[in-house]
Amino acid sequence: MKIINRYKDTLVLFSFLSVFCFHTLFTHAADSITQGEFIKDGDTLVSNGLNFEMGFFSFNDSSSRYVGIWYYNVSVPAYIWVANRGKPIEGREGLIQMKNDGNLVVLDENKNEVWSTYLSNPMNNSKVVLQDDGNLVLSKEDDGDLLWQSFDHPTDTFLPGMKIPVSDEMKDTIIFTSWRSKTDPSFGNYTVGIDSKTSSPQIVIWEGEEKMWRSGYWDGRLFTGVSNMTGYYQFGFRLNGDEKEERYFTFRKLNESDKVMFKIDWDGYERMYKWNENEKLWNVMQKEPVNKCEFYNHCGSFGVCDMSNSPICGCMKGFEPRDKDDWKNENWSGGCKRRTPLKAEIVNGSGSVGEDGFLVQKCMKFPDLAQLVNDGNGIVHDSEGCEATCLQNINCTAYAYVLGIGCMVWYGELVDVQNQDNLGNKMSIRLANSELGDGDKKTKIWIIISAVVGVLVCLGIFVWLMLRFKRKLKVSAASRSKNSNLIVSGGIKSREFSAAFSESTEAYSLEVNKLSGPELPVFNFSYIAIATDDFSEENKLGQGGFGPVYKGELPGGEQIAVKKLSKRSSQGSEEFKNEMMLIAKLQHRNLVRLIGCSIQGEEKLLVYEYMPNKSLDFFLFDPVKQAQLDWTKRFEIIEGIALGLLYLHRDSRLRIIHRDLKASNILLDEDMNPKISDFGLARIFGGNQDEASTNRVVGTYGYMAPEYAMEGLFSIKSDVYSFGVLLLEIISGRRNTSFRHTDDSSLIGYAWHLWSEERVFELVDPSIRDSSPKNNVLRCIHIGMLCVQDSAARRPNMSSVLLMLESEATTLPLPKQPLMVTSMRRYDDVEVHTECLDVSNDLTVTMVTGR
Template sequence: MGSDRFRCVFWLSLVTGYCCSVFASAGNRIPKGVSVADGGGTIVSAGERFELGFFSPNGSRFRYVGIWPYGISVQTVVWVANRDKPLSGNDGVLFMGDDGNLQIRQAGDGEIVWSSNVTASSPNSTAVLLDTGNLAIFPNANSKRMLWQSFNNPTDTYLPDMEVHMDAAGRELKIFTSWKTAIDPSPGNYSLGLDPRGSPQIVIWEGLNRRWRSGHWNGISFIGVTDVRTIYLSGFRLTNQGNGKLFFTYTPSDSSFVKFQIDWAGVERQETWSNGQWRIVQAHPVDECDRYNRCGPFGVCDRTDGMRCLCVEGFAVDDGEQWCRRRSRLECGMDGIGNDGFGEVEGVKLPDFVDYVGLESAKECQRRCLHNCSCTAYAFVSGINCMIWTSDLVDIERFVEGGNTLFVRLAASELGETKRAYRAVIITAAVVGTFLLFISGWLFMQRRRKRGVVAVTNEVPKVGPSRECSIDYSGPSDLGVEGQQGNGSELALYSFNSLVAATDNFSDDNKLGQGGFGHVYKGILPDGQEIAVKRLSRKSGQGLQEFKNEVMLIAKLQHRNLVRLLGCCIQGEENILLYEYMPNKSLDSYLFDPDKKPQLDWSKRFSIITGIARGLLYLHRDSRLRIIHRDLKVSNILLDEEMNPKISDFGMARIFGGNQNEANTNIVVGTYGYMAPEYAMEGLFSLKSDVYSFGVLLLEIITGQRNASFRSTDFSNMVAFAWDLWDKGRAIELLDPSIRESSLQEQVLRCIHVGMLCVQDVAANRPNMPAVLLMLESENMALPSPRQPTFTSMRYNLDEDMWNVNQDAVSSNNVTITAILGR
């Protein structure tokens, strides 16, 4: 009789659980008394982003509880509850137990196979599946305090908004563990996590051994991942909570599904769901050079030479040995220096296990290494600053493009050979370069003689590129690389007649605008493509050299926040550029129009601000060339159909060499109101000149007013007015009244703060663009106080640079997170 009663109660509870599971499938939560039975439904997050329920991997007979993106045709499980205790039948139940824990029970024998194991549980606990994919337990239905969450108990997948916490001086963290096989979610042999020492880096382990690492975090990206150089700009952030506590988060730029996973074969993949399939953004390791320390201590896996193993300078493989050994003994003397020096290893992933990270400049970093007989190498990296190694140099990889420079300590005898070899390379390059320049100049003149001047006729010409446009430098250019000559770049060349047809003979109806160098017209090619045609005025101040400069620069630049050059026309006295057409024209057409400016709500303006910052960061640091724009202003910011900003007009831009940090000019070009004091007064410009212009532009975007036309009885310009409100604690009053209701006050104030840092008189006090972008997008970062602008010119090298920028290093204008947080 007792056994019959037990069976009756059991089946009643099972039926009740099934009914409740149907109820749960209509919502996103599992409160006490509600369960999800296998085959009885699932729960879906409120925004229908993620789904939780029972599943079987393809080809498996076992059942698991997991979470996967909702509405995606390919079921992709991102979290598994009972990964090491699968159910053998379809009678499992997920429910909220009396003790406030989520539990999975095998209905057949009543065994609990998994529990959330909340210690501080509540009798009214409720589990909720959030739109982030996080399954969280709250004390009650109205509480926001989490007692437990799946994000703190991950399996093999990292999702956006998941916080990965670490101690700055802590140990390695193995956070994610791969599946055992493609159909077995039980813990596999590979782990993914972080090594926070020095500066955080992502690491993959195979068992106890390292399999791959990302290189250190520089505040913008992981420096050993060159195929995703701007990964931070796509959403990664490192937040400093103080007391040595840090955490990483990732926020995607759009609403698409993004995930990072360590798969069962030990490969970390970043994937995004696009056009009905998962698209791989990046994956590691993928080849021999990606494999950790493939070439051993002091070895380099060289991608530029067929992934061969080579030794760094001063090292070689002796007969019968496997790894690289130092050829000459170091001469570190009693004073800690001797005659030792450093050899450069360029374009590499820096070695693992850095022993010291500090705020020293590049010169001080070199001196610190030289005075330490144990130091084997040093590097100076933007966003990290001084890095020193005192042990073997392991896991070095030379990239085809990108990477950093490692300075390896060498004996004096090795330095002699290095210098002779270097001089030989320079001499050879100079001879070959001179010969090539002579040939290219001769060919250019031959083409010019044959081409002649083409007159405008009444016939309808064929519109389209007629040949390649070669912009060659036949002599020194004040707007090119100082003291250098380049071969130029290849672009599609359009005939003048074809552009006459495309623009309806440059009619006023097609005019988009005009500047100091000429007019810009809208044109339409025969295939329907819309273009913007910039026709240089013969009376303008922009000559052939400036025109060549703009062509050369834009042709080599590729970034979503820079305007794209499609072609050019050099015919007689006509110098014309063809750009991608921007349907929303320039930013000033919206920002300063009383009727249009409300369309730029705060979210759009903040997106424009960060987009401009990304474009400028690319020019200053991430492009193959190192470029100062020199004419950054609101009218040179174009807007595409989605209101994304694109920096344009590079006629006044200047290319800097690797070690060049400032220059003087006798002719000051640009727009007053945007010019840095040292440039307007002394003709001295640097990367920090662009930062000043960006600060003015940022304030204009916030206020919706032109700096040049700003009028006040008490202040001469907007910068002075902004400082006055900032100093009085009333900075929010700068915000354009037309968008106050749509604004986020904290974000606005942070932008104003950054703007005030950018427009400081002394260039050394201004942040560089990596720091600017970091400050704009890091909500919890403490910012330094700006100094009051006095609107006088001062040479920036007379003042100590509070941003720890080393102006002599190859990677100049750098900032460390520590320096920002500590001030």
């Protein structure tokens, strides 16, 4: 009997401990409370995925306690929402409680309400849940109907997953309000929200009632005034809905695991933070305003702010300072005034005056207070109609036709204007006819002067050539015999090459020698001009971001390819020097060989070995020629590119990141062997350097790794991403950007779609699909999917890629679904071609982006 009783006692004790432990575990992991339940100071709610935590907090040794939400398990607290921000609780006797009427409340030590959800209709079955996106949701327990959520009542932080309504009435727009100080969550002096009362929504920071900064207008891809913003459709900001429906902004993270937030900080600056787990700190990824010109209307009406100028403020063309003394003292608040009145402003109509016209200004941050034109039948749909509309209204000061927005016009003074290099905003400013005429006259005068000078120069050259020709006629027959071994190449005598090369070589090569060293031969410009038949159109091979490329032939019969730096090139002298110095030091069978260079004044040339089969894209994306690339040849090309990249990353005496690997930069020799070319954008890494950042993102849309395009971070893994895109293009015979009008948006998205449905062999180019070894092809697709992973850490390095390609015994990890499925800044049906920066399918581009 005692044994039985002892067993019962043990069982009861075990049951009690089990219930107690289970209750403790449940309490710790709880993400919700229901009516009648409460949370004491010291206890917390934790979201189901362990992303966010809710409870009481304070600063330092302060007795003031607040109820808030913060990122869970982060060593540097980041409070994203505060309930009782204006009414702190003194001491640690506060409670968070679900009342019987269905409201969530915060009670102080005397059980007085200091904060509530203030539901007007009592509920007897509600509960509150802390969700994994940081949203605190109050809903009905039986059917889940939403009653209240913290995302509708934010404090100072915008999180991915929030919806910010876009309304014509500011009172309906969510406003984020800064803290008063770093340790005081009460209402501060700065607010940020969406201003949509004008032509298109824009983000605005206010200091009290005054605007402090604005983002510029949303054009369907990005905010036009933010210089470091990139327009990616699958992540970043997006405006959902249309004018007839509720419209709202959302933000999508590049990687779902990232801890990201936007804050209007207590000092008035809006910052984007991202948690760095390795360094245990919050990195500032973006900050606005970023400089003096970003502050609202810094140069006054009709003034233009430009950080590249000194002083930074200037007047628009046709305008002058209102107060020249203030302007000299760098007090620009008064702005500028018209130098010549418009036709309608002429008093009593005295004087002969022509019609007003427009001056086009490029690379501008559009002025504030634009109005969207509607002609009664809808928005004006072309630039000509926009100009006509502005001309018909005497109060219209300027207009701009913008893809994604439509026709914008400005009335009265133009405020908050900024010059933004590398952005494509273009607007037309109304000026008096005489202001436009002066410019036309000056232009005509310069054209006439240039023409006269040009004729004189041509005559001088002609006379000089005639004199040289007469001297050549006097050369003795013996001398001609002595040089009889000089052959005629391409219809031009080799003697002319010798003469051209010998003349003034010393003068022109001095600058080059300082840059290139003894490893790079220097050619005289005239020597190369003769070799290319004076850069004739017949010898032009193509056009790249650097400039045109010409075919030529040296006296010995060696064929060459000459890259000529264009004055309008998106690349410049730095890229020229970079490529010249880098490639001269690199020697590998899968890298194009640099023969020499030439500099004469502004004329800059790079001379390469000639590749008779042009570039890979010439064959790969041509429906007829791609059949010449069977699977064996394509695999050899893939392997050759991988070997070339491995040499750059690991085996060369310099560690090189190419940064612009794409099909058009893979040249093919007479045996169709691949050679990597175009090192103008490459960067050298130190021996222990793994990653670097830049404020100048360069590369080609469709090939840039997400972390590089969005954050300016680049490494050898950036090249791996580009290689992955190229590998998938080689297998499929299709450009990454050819899917932009499909549901998959990109080749990467299409490949993942087929992969997830186990139909990935359908990715293979139909011209070779039936003749290709299935297992080998599938393995290469698998490798390509690993190379285009969103996270750089998940991508293999090139040595691993080669091992995977060459050894089928190597086990391949499974790829994760890529979020980045497009790399084109685009509209639904219009390719973007900016005025200040030419962007096309396969053109190298430069963007300014910040970190």
